[in-house]
Amino acid sequence: MTGGQIGNVDLVKQLNSAAVYRLIDLQGPISRIQVADVSQLAPASVTKITRQLLERGLIKEVAQQASTGGRRAISLTTESTPFHSIAIRLGRNYIELTLYDLSGKFIAGTGHAFHYTSQQALIDGLLDHIRQFIADNQSIMRELVAFGITLPGLIDPETGVVDYMPHIEVDNLPLADIITDKYGVACFVGNDIRGLALAEHYFGASRDCHDSILVSVHHGTGSGIIVNGQVFLGYNRNVGEIGHIQIDPLGDKCQCGNFGCLETVASEPAIIKHVQALLAQGYPSSLQELEEVTMPAICEAANKGDELATQALIKVGNHLGKALAMTINLFNPQKIVISGNIVQAKNIVFPAIRRCIETQSLSTFHKDLPIVESELYTQPTIGAFSMIKRAMLNGVLLQKLLEE
Numbered sequence: 001m002t003g004g005q006i007g008n009v010d011l012v013k014q015l016n017s018a019a020v021y022r023l024i025d026l027q028g029p030i031s032r033i034q035v036a037d038v039s040q041l042a043p044a045s046v047t048k049i050t051r052q053l054l055e056r057g058l059i060k061e062v063a064q065q066a067s068t069g070g071r072r073a074i075s076l077t078t079e080s081t082p083f084h085s086i087a088i089r090l091g092r093n094y095i096e097l098t099l100y101d102l103s104g105k106f107i108a109g110t111g112h113a114f115h116y117t118s119q120q121a122l123i124d125g126l127l128d129h130i131r132q133f134i135a136d137n138q139s140i141m142r143e144l145v146a147f148g149i150t151l152p153g154l155i156d157p158e159t160g161v162v163d164y165m166p167h168i169e170v171d172n173l174p175l176a177d178i179i180t181d182k183y184g185v186a187c188f189v190g191n192d193i194r195g196l197a198l199a200e201h202y203f204g205a206s207r208d209c210h211d212s213i214l215v216s217v218h219h220g221t222g223s224g225i226i227v228n229g230q231v232f233l234g235y236n237r238n239v240g241e242i243g244h245i246q247i248d249p250l251g252d253k254c255q256c257g258n259f260g261c262l263e264t265v266a267s268e269p270a271i272i273k274h275v276q277a278l279l280a281q282g283y284p285s286s287l288q289e290l291e292e293v294t295m296p297a298i299c300e301a302a303n304k305g306d307e308l309a310t311q312a313l314i315k316v317g318n319h320l321g322k323a324l325a326m327t328i329n330l331f332n333p334q335k336i337v338i339s340g341n342i343v344q345a346k347n348i349v350f351p352a353i354r355r356c357i358e359t360q361s362l363s364t365f366h367k368d369l370p371i372v373e374s375e376l377y378t379q380p381t382i383g384a385f386s387m388i389k390r391a392m393l394n395g396v397l398l399q400k401l402l403e404e
Contacts (some may be wrong), residue, residue: 016041017402018395020049021058021078025393029062029075050076052402057082080105083401084142086133087384089192090114090126090151092167092219097133098381099141104203104389108137109381119170123178130179146397147179147187148384150195152220157233157387160189166220166255186397188387192216193339194231195383196376197224200337202386204375209334213327214374215242215320217271217340221263225331232331243267245323262323266316268295268341275312283308299345310348317349321356328361328369339374346373 019039024030027038036046053059060079080103089096091114098109110133116122134141153165160176179187197206197214206212206226214224221243225232243263244256251260252270264270272293279288285308286301287293301309324336342349350371357366376382391397 014395014399016045017049017052018393018398020046021053021395021398022393024053024059024076025078028077031075035076056402058398058401078102082142083145085146085148085385085388086130086144087148087381087388088126088130088150089380089384090122090149091380092152095126095129096380097129098385099133099137100385100388101142102145102392104382104385108140110136111380117168119168119173122168123173127178127182144183144185145401146185146388146391147183148195148381148386148388149175149179149187149189150192150381150384150387151189152192155189155191157188157190160187162189186391186400188391190383190387191222191224192383193222194224194233195386196339196374197226197337198231198390199376199382199386200374201226201229202389203382205337205372206335211331211333212335212337213324213331213333214337214339215324216377217266217316217320217338217342218268221266223327225327225333227331242323242327245326247319247322262319266319271295271298271312271316271342274315275309278308278312285309295341296344299341302345302348313342313345313348314352316342317352318356320349321353322360324353325357325360328357328365332365333369336369336371337374338371339377343373343377
């Protein structure tokens with residue numbers, strides 16, 4: 001019984017500290033009195049928590065607010081500059097590493113080709129890249145407080161254990177523990193697309209709404225669903241596999257074992273393969289003159305009126321719209337965010353998506369529903385940083401820093 005009570009006390013402490021920090025971070029400059037008022041915590045509790053945050057250097061006092069007749073209140077804002085984090089985007093054949101401060105300000109970054117064919121090669125290579133990155137940035141690095149890592153696959157975001165990756169065999173890979181054991185700081189691991197959805201919610205295209213769906217068209221086709229400001233994960237930790245909604249039962253076999261999944265028609269490799277097949281059949285297109293057909297090239301050709309490229313992208317838009325209509329009927333989001341090179345032809349793709357949504361989802365759900373491009377898809381590591389930001393705002397990382 002006692003153990004449970006101790007656990008509850010710790011949790012209450014974490015939640016209260018997080019509530020205070022979150023208000024100062026999101027609404028600062030803000031006075032202690034305003035924090036107590038909005039959070040509904042006792043003024044004495046707010047004073048105690050803000051003292052701890054000040055002593056740790058996580059907040060600072062700033063210029064006084066205008067007096068309302070009584071003693072002038074001192075305002076508080078968060079302090080981000082002394083605290084650094086390393087955010088990592090682990091791709092199928094590359095790695096990006098970025099040094100951010102706690103506000104998400106870019107300090108330094110690098111990217112490399114990174115080929116790995118086994119779990120051990122991934123671990124060894126990742127640790128090597130981190131070691132080199134820290135060595136290269138030793139002179140500018142302040143206090144390192146956390147790592148964030150995003151990668152394709154299925155991950156338990158609470159434990160940081162990787163259960164599945166689409167291109168190599170993994171066996172309950174405890175990635176967060178490996179990094180924490182090596183560097184002695186917290187590490188947060190998550191799915192790359194759900195990380196991007198969270199980043200868009202904090203810093204990008206969906207920061208003005210509580211509920212949104214991000215769809216990423218890249219090597220695969222995936223989605224991140226934000227419900228009431230949180231990444232929707234469910235009890236089993238992984239949801240939003242929009243790429244495996246069956247679009248065509250007679251379609252190509254997917255890597256998941258099914259046939260005709262959205263990913264087999266709407267991922268970048270699938271789009272390029274479709275365009276190459278049309279070119280091989282002799283359909284006229286400006287793309288015939290290129291040595292290599294790429295997604296940006298297809299988008300550029302479509303934007304210039306190339307019929308083959310345009311029709312190929314409209315077809316993709318139809319497929320995406322069909323899958324999105326199902327998702328909209330389930331989640332009724334306030335906004336749809338599309339990510340990937342395909343947004344370079346948004347004037348062609350987005351209307352096709354919208355037409356499908358309007359014929360295949362509830363009218364009250366799609367009425368005035370914005371379809372917008374991702375603001376952050378060109379920043380590969382921002383999704384990894386967003387998990388660090390979330391851990392500060394929900395108190396998980398904040399509490400660790402206060403206890404040091």
